[in-house]
Amino acid sequence: MDTxxxxxxxxxxxxxxxxxxxxxxxxxxxEKEHKGDMKTAAKALAARMKKAGLSGVKxxxxxxxxxxxxxxxxxxxxxxxxxxxxxxxxQPVDPLNLWKTPPFEPxxxxxxxxxxxxxxxxRGAADDKGQLFIHLxxxxxxxxxxxTLPVNVKFIFEGEEEIGSPNLVPLMKKHKALxxxxxxxxxxxxxxxxxxxxxxxxxRGLSFMEVHVTGPNSDLHSGTFGGIAANPINVLCDxxxxxxxxxxxxxxxxxxxxxxKLTAAERKAYAALKVSDASFKRQLxxxxxxxxxxxxxxxxxxxxxxxxxxxISGGYEGKGAKTVIASKAMAKISMRLVPNxxxxxxxxxxxxxxxxxxxxxxxxxxxxxxGGDPAMTALDNPATQAAMRALKxxxxxxxxxTREGGSIPIVADFQKILGAPTVLMGFGVPDENLHAPxxxxxxxxxxxxxxxxxxxxxxxxx
Numbered sequence: 001m002d003t004x005x006x007x008x009x010x011x012x013x014x015x016x017x018x019x020x021x022x023x024x025x026x027x028x029x030x031e032k033e034h035k036g037d038m039k040t041a042a043k044a045l046a047a048r049m050k051k052a053g054l055s056g057v058k059x060x061x062x063x064x065x066x067x068x069x070x071x072x073x074x075x076x077x078x079x080x081x082x083x084x085x086x087x088x089x090x091q092p093v094d095p096l097n098l099w100k101t102p103p104f105e106p107x108x109x110x111x112x113x114x115x116x117x118x119x120x121x122x123r124g125a126a127d128d129k130g131q132l133f134i135h136l137x138x139x140x141x142x143x144x145x146x147x148t149l150p151v152n153v154k155f156i157f158e159g160e161e162e163i164g165s166p167n168l169v170p171l172m173k174k175h176k177a178l179x180x181x182x183x184x185x186x187x188x189x190x191x192x193x194x195x196x197x198x199x200x201x202x203x204r205g206l207s208f209m210e211v212h213v214t215g216p217n218s219d220l221h222s223g224t225f226g227g228i229a230a231n232p233i234n235v236l237c238d239x240x241x242x243x244x245x246x247x248x249x250x251x252x253x254x255x256x257x258x259x260x261k262l263t264a265a266e267r268k269a270y271a272a273l274k275v276s277d278a279s280f281k282r283q284l285x286x287x288x289x290x291x292x293x294x295x296x297x298x299x300x301x302x303x304x305x306x307x308x309x310x311x312i313s314g315g316y317e318g319k320g321a322k323t324v325i326a327s328k329a330m331a332k333i334s335m336r337l338v339p340n341x342x343x344x345x346x347x348x349x350x351x352x353x354x355x356x357x358x359x360x361x362x363x364x365x366x367x368x369x370x371g372g373d374p375a376m377t378a379l380d381n382p383a384t385q386a387a388m389r390a391l392k393x394x395x396x397x398x399x400x401x402t403r404e405g406g407s408i409p410i411v412a413d414f415q416k417i418l419g420a421p422t423v424l425m426g427f428g429v430p431d432e433n434l435h436a437p438x439x440x441x442x443x444x445x446x447x448x449x450x451x452x453x454x455x456x457x458x459x460x461x462x
């Protein structure tokens with residue numbers, strides 16, 4: 001390992017320069033005008049895999065954006081095989097005016113949290129190009145420094161995670177033999193805090209819905225028709241307001257039926273994190289926190305289900321006044337789910353409740369856009385234990401365990417289709433501006449993360 005670590009430390013400048021070039025590619029999967037950029041990013045990763053020493057490298061076409069595969073499987077059948085997953089697609093950049101530097105012109109700036117450290121700002125820096133790059137560089141370091149790896153390694157990088165991974169499950173089923181492994185490692189989550197390496201052992205699932213409310217057959221003059229025609233915007237707001245109660249609970253019958261309660265041990269582990277409401281208030285810039293009563297903020301953030309309106313529109317939204325009763329209104333609503341909740345069941349319960357709340361004066365349509373299962377990995381799993389040892393060796397600190405409030409739907413699919421436990425070994429930070437302007441990657445985490453990944457392959461072999 002000393003030889004591998006020396007190799008990594010002598011190549012920091014090269015690693016950063018290569019990541020910058022990858023981040024310049026605007027691989028936004030949700031926008032049609034970037035379809036060509038998606039192919040460019042896939043080809044760039046394939047080329048980098050070959051440079052790292054991987055074989056069997058291929059860009060795999062799908063019904064949408066391509067995935068990229070590569071492997072090094074010469075450690076022997078008696079050694080474990082780990083599949084490294086990541087995604088090269090990124091979120092849209094709006095609102096563009098809030099970026100301090102252009103999102104696809106990476107910028108290195110002093111860290112605002114750690115004296116003497118630097119951060120790399122760009123869309124995709126932390127989510128997920130920087131993090132997937134960590135493992136590729138760790139594999140390369142082993143191969144270049146020693147000519148071998150202690151385990152068999154496979155990589156699958158997809159280009160559709162930010163749009164729900166619609167084509168990865170079909171790809172996994174079709175190429176199940178190719179992707180066969182003993183465990184999966186995913187780095188698409190943050191560490192608990194700066195200088196606090198952590199393993200995420202649970203992810204919330206997701207049910208994402210869209211509600212359309214239609215009233216009159218056209219927009220109406222609010223003076224002439226106000227008082228006799230139902231206003232779809234008013235109706236939609238009333239419906240949305242009834243989806244949660246005053247205690248912060250989701251008010252959909254049956255919503256909590258399958259929720260697994262937090263154990264006493266889990267609540268003790270959360271308390272040991274010593275996260276105060278005040279720290280969340282400072283981070284968010286708010287005077288009070290919201291959410292379900294009876295749980296701490298950190299528990300609500302990652303281990304309890306939620307319902308949130310992500311977007312709402314209707315009527316006149318331009319400057320000045322225009323007195324209309326809108327013909328239509330629309331809301332996008334997401335529900336984060338916890339272990340045992342089924343996104344398909346939740347979508348059905350949601351749809352039923354929306355239609356129960358809708359008055360006869362409007363027509364309501366509910367669309368299930370996409371969803372994903374929650375996921376849990378046992379902390380005593382050998383792959384998880386190997387990751388904890390690797391993180392401790394690289395960062396030199398106690399490794400924390402926590403759940404993540406976000407969703408990576410494909411994690412549950414790895415467990416169902418490949419039968420492999422998934423290790424969530426993230427290197428982001430809580431204020432990395434995920435999905436927001438000024439996304440950043442903390443560079444000490446990037447470089448130390450490469451060392452942690454290199455340790456992981458060795459620990460996994462043992």
